[in-house]
Amino acid sequence: MCRLLKKTIAVCLIGFGLGILLVLLLPISGWLFIIGLTIVAVGLMWLCC
Numbered sequence: 001m002c003r004l005l006k007k008t009i010a011v012c013l014i015g016f017g018l019g020i021l022l023v024l025l026l027p028i029s030g031w032l033f034i035i036g037l038t039i040v041a042v043g044l045m046w047l048c049c
Contacts, residue, residue, distance in 0.1 A: 006046065007047060009046065010043045010044070010046035010047040011047070012043075013039055013040070013042055013043030013046065014039075014040050014043035014044060016039055016043075017036045017037070017039030017040035017041075017043060018036070018040060020032060020036035020039065021033065021036040021037070021040070
């Protein structure tokens, strides 16, 4: 149960980060791009462990 919840949260983080990246590639803004990349990276790390 805990593993399923963990994977769900990780997938949500990845999706949220990718959404931020896609929205922000229209007006290119450095800070928000870095935040989006960080969220995706955290989600991927969470999935791996």
